[in-house]
Amino acid sequence: DLETLWLAILGVTDMFVFGRTNADAYEFAVETLRSELARLSAGRPGYGEDPGEHSDGEYDGGGKADRRDVTQRVAEFEKHTEAVVIRNSNELRIELLRHTSLLDALLGSAYISARLCAWRQTGRRRVQELLAGVGVPLHEARQHWDYMSVDWKRVFRTRIVDAASEHAGLMDLEYPSFYRTRRGYKSALSAADLVLAAAALLELGCGARALDGHLKFAEPKSGGQNDSSRAFELEQIQGGVEKRFWKAYDALGERSGTTVSKAIVPRGIALALEAQQAIQAEACDVIERRKFVSSGAFRY
Numbered sequence: 677d678l679e680t681l682w683l684a685i686l687g688v689t690d691m692f693v694f695g696r697t698n699a700d701a702y703e704f705a706v707e708t709l710r711s712e713l714a715r716l717s718a719g720r721p722g723y724g725e726d727p728g729e730h731s732d733g734e735y736d737g738g739g740k741a742d743r744r745d746v747t748q749r750v751a752e753f754e755k756h757t758e759a760v761v762i763r764n765s766n767e768l769r770i771e772l773l774r775h776t777s778l779l780d781a782l783l784g785s786a787y788i789s790a791r792l793c794a795w796r797q798t799g800r801r802r803v804q805e806l807l808a809g810v811g812v813p814l815h816e817a818r819q820h821w822d823y824m825s826v827d828w829k830r831v832f833r834t835r836i837v838d839a840a841s842e843h844a845g846l847m848d849l850e851y852p853s854f855y856r857t858r859r860g861y862k863s864a865l866s867a868a869d870l871v872l873a874a875a876a877l878l879e880l881g882c883g884a885r886a887l888d889g890h891l892k893f894a895e896p897k898s899g900g901q902n903d904s905s906r907a908f909e910l911e912q913i914q915g916g917v918e919k920r921f922w923k924a925y926d927a928l929g930e931r932s933g934t935t936v937s938k939a940i941v942p943r944g945i946a947l948a949l950e951a952q953q954a955i956q957a958e959a960c961d962v963i964e965r966r967k968f969v970s971s972g973a974f975r976y
Contacts, residue, residue, distance in 0.1 A: 677716070683928065686867055686874075686928060688709065694875075706853070710852075765852075766853070768837075768849055769848070769850075770782060770787075771784065771952065772949055774821050774864065775869065775949065777817065777820050778819075778824065781821070782803050783800065784953065788803070788846065792844060795960035810831065816828045854867045855867065870941070872945075873927055875948070880920075880947050881919060923944075
């Protein structure tokens with residue numbers, strides 16, 4: 677069914693986002709999933725293609741819509757507005773864009789940050805130059821994505837791919853993917869965002885805190901403890917791992933939109949944003965302070 681297909685989409689997206697597969701294998705898998713989505717969603721209004729990709733082909737040759745046909749389509753649509761709707765999309769390698777400001781998403785993107793050195797002042801200037809090339813004002817880019825003007829969102833989405841390749845040399849910024857909506861096309865959630873949220877819940881959960889830009893994990897103490905107390909602490913940590921697993925599982929298996937699952941996904945998104953900032957801060961600190969030792973040429 678469509679929910680099983682969504683889990684398959686998340687699995688393929690996870691491999692791509694975390695670099696466990698190459699682009700060719702990913703695109704082949706996406707084509708297979710899209711054909712399966714078209715087969716399963718045949719005859720169901722609102723599924724499959726992104727509405728932004730639709731034309732006026734739904735109208736007759738005279739350019740006027742058949743009112744009875746429109747009424748019937750609206751009625752069919754209302755039957756499915758409570759269900760999960762899966763659509764094809766072309767996503768950007770700008771993680772969690774829908775859940776933060778445009779500027780923060782650009783600076784936090786692993787793809788853009790690594791190529792433009794966005795942790796440095798010169799890199800931040802290059803990101804702002806990229807925004808200028810797109811034509812989006814800086815005050816708009818600093819607002820949360822939900823509160824940006826719809827017109828500026830459209831300008832950004834239509835120009836960013838060309839501007840990124842022309843001004844910054846970012847050639848593979850866009851990739852084919854999917855997103856999911858619920859309740860009349862509200863609350864869009866891309867497959868990549870949900871993958872990052874589930875990964876954050878699994879790896880961090882409530883046992884990790886971001887303090888001063890560094891992730892702090894609770895670890896067992898080794899000194900001055902007997903075997904029984906050490907075993908107790910290990911048991912506690914194991915229990916935390918199990919809780920994190922089930923939280924991530926609930927986030928992925930959001931079948932009926934329960935209150936618990938609706939609360940877990942936003943928590944996962946917040947954790948993913950927090951981890952993104954902490955990892956970038958730690959990497960910047962390692963690079964700038966040269967907290968690494970070059971071993972020179974390595975020979976077997």
